[in-house]
Amino acid sequence: MNSIKKDLFDLFELDKLPPEKAVEMLDRLANLVFQAVLVRSLPLLSEEDLTEYERIVAESEGGDVLFKFLTEKVPEFNKIITEEIGVLRREATSKIEESSK
């Protein structure tokens, strides 16, 4: 299978990694995507929503509340996620291919 077509799960073979390592890698990959998503999403929020976002984060209301809020407030939030997944996937693919040369 061409690595270009693989998603991040396959690229890093998460299902084959030892469980603890797999979870760690999953979390790290997700963080990279989430960071990129936030970089694009936060500037799209209104001042009021940004303040609300800051409150949610500061008060540690929880990741579930955070995602619910972003999904509701950021236009095309899921599309941004999908795009950022693609960006990271391409970067990872490129690096994996480089390393295998």
Next chain:
Amino acid sequence: MAKEKIGKGGQKPGQNKNFEEMSDNELASILKEVKDENERLEEKRKQKSGKGNGGINSGGMTRSQQIQAKNFQRKGNKKVGESLKKGGKTISENPEPKIVDNTSITPEEKGEPVVDENKNPTKKGSETEPAVVVDENEEPTKRSPEEKEESEETISDEEWKEFVDKGIVSDDTISNIAGKIKEHVKLSKREQAIYINKKTKIEERIKKLNETLPPSEISIEKINTFESLMKELEEQRQKEFENGPQSARIKKGVMDGVKSWENFGQGEKSWKGFAKRMTKTAVNLALIGAISSVSIQKIAETGIITSAALAGGITHKLVMKLGIGLGFGSIMDAGGKMPEKVKKFLPKAIMVGSVALAVGLSISGGAVVAMSAGAIAGLSMAVGVAASKLKKGWYTDQKIEGRKQTAIQKLMEKYEIPGEAGKINLEDIDKFEEEYMRLIKHFENMVIWGKSLDEGAKILTGSIVSAATMFGSSLAHEHLGQHETINKADTNHIKAEKVAPVIDKDNLQHGPITTLEKPITVEFSSRGGIQTVLDMKGAIHHQYPDISKAPAELQEFVKANATQEAIKLGFYNPNDPSGAESINVQHGSTLTFGEKGLSMHDIRTGENQVYSSEHKFEGKMFDSDHSAVKVENVDHTQTVHQDSANILHQTTENHGSNYVRENPLTYRDMHVDKITNLQQGMYQKDFHNTNHGIKGAGVIDAHLHNDTSRHDATFGAKHNRIGHNEYTSKHLTPVEAFHQTQITVHKMLSHVFHSDKLMSEWNHHIKNSISAEKLMEMHHNRVYPHGLHYLKPLAHQMERLEEISGLRPGQILVNGKLYDEPIENFMSRATGEIQKMGKLDQI
């Protein structure tokens, strides 16, 4: 239809086939055989009970057979029934056949209450399953062309009888059968019968097995590559982010958001936190594109809903569904389609991940990996110890998976808390997670290493275990630096790890799993097996001043009685009828506690041997004290200086003995070794009788008479000598006292020579060359030769020992010659005295 006759002792028709594949004849033959056996048992029972032919009806059926025939009838087992008929038996009322033992009369019949299926399968109605019943619709297994062979009967007679008599089958057996079916391994005849009777249970178990992941197949190199790539990606992204055009507020918002997500569910106890962590894993899968990102909102909402529901209290069953099957249940509902790979990954990831997060680990810090590494390394050591206990087939896939499912099942049942109105105890999630984590890791490790061990020859054990350790170590060191990176919060996790069972309760004791930092090696002592064990204990103490931080196996070794340990390892056999009670190995051979566990390297053969309670030293032994050898012209007042469990057989030319024996431990320097022997605590057995010419203010003499450990350390030899070959525990106490003394001395030395370099210098260059008296002389004169100033703390310690014990360095007699007392010898003697005085705390 032609019938095949079953020849006794020969291959029976249908043997090793499942019922689906059997011809009518084969089926009938088997059934007939079982029926005959049943009748035989029935006859036996009748003879016992003296009740005549009570169970036999006109049709030749026992009562229990009739009942089971009824069951067959209810269950519609026509094929089998017909087969039996064809087999020549007439079954009057109930033509359906059965495989049944006479003793399978149900409690129902006996007027007893019907009990749980697990206890007794005989239930009313369609649920009624007398001990063994065959159903044509029940197929043991579907087979593939590459079906593997399982050659022998694995159900013991005892278990079979239990099954036949009471319908009881152990969970382990259920799991094993399920595993076999899953792996297309042929079932034995008994297993087939059990399968038929316990089909529901076994099928459920198979279903669970199918939901489990295959063992990890990824190479260490690949894991390292992924790690490097991940680091590169992280660094690159971080650089881009820091240099990005976003405002400081946005950047802070981004960082806080990521942090908030990282912390989601982290360290939060109760089921609520558990649900959050599961939600997080699921969302993360969506964030990397493994599940549709469109699902994120739904997944996140699921988390909220779950948390709210849990906070209000829901039934335990539902929580279990959420807890264990989130990936299949809630997330599937919320997220729609989920790839098969994720389905497989999720349950495991959820559990492992949630536990890691539960104790406050940083998900990017990788401390989890360190602990995993530790666990694996610890495991590997334990595996090494257990290697010799391995039984072929113990770690086959099906058995491991079977045990895993059994364990999970039991764990689930354990947490099936009735509670009020079906509510759960929210606090129990912590314990549940911890136990589940332990269980998962246990079986993961078993799959990876146990299976390898099972398949490999023992000689490979070392390399496999080494690989395991390297694997663990490389992850720990490469990603995390040292274990010190584990913070306080991690400690909780380590604690959880520590109690993880390693292989199996039957194979290994449960206990702490920590990493063996480096192998611990001691040379076989010229004093023999017991002393070697003591030396090893001392070396362990040196490496682990706080023994509680040592791997479990080491702790157990240290705690164990040295003499008993020596006996267990085969280094010492006080009851040998020939009098050859001591291990006979060549000087330079070593005993090592390493990844493989306890092993000996025999310098003579170059071979390594792993020891365990079931695999002991089986090499040459010899009669160290000549208790079984008639020796003429030996001056017994001068004695041959050997210890109870030992070795050195010198030509006693100085004493007129013609007893010459090949010396298995060739000393490099007799003089040095004599001194060394004494340093190590070797005393002449009859020294107290022959201590003429001793100088040194009578110190040695007093020691020899007072330090019972000296004598008792050699009790085995003495015991033999005086004709008592029984080994009794009362002799062990002084040995233990001696052991404690040795340990204390080692602790003192470890304290004084706190670095490996100093300790090595001491062991290899100094301790044999400077006597205790000489050291004290240097100390009092404050004159130390160049390079020996590091001995000052030792001298201080010696001074303290002198002060408390009232003893002074003296001289010792070896083979009629006097030598200045070695330092460690004095320390040991003085410490022993202080121990008797009850003042050990002062040193």
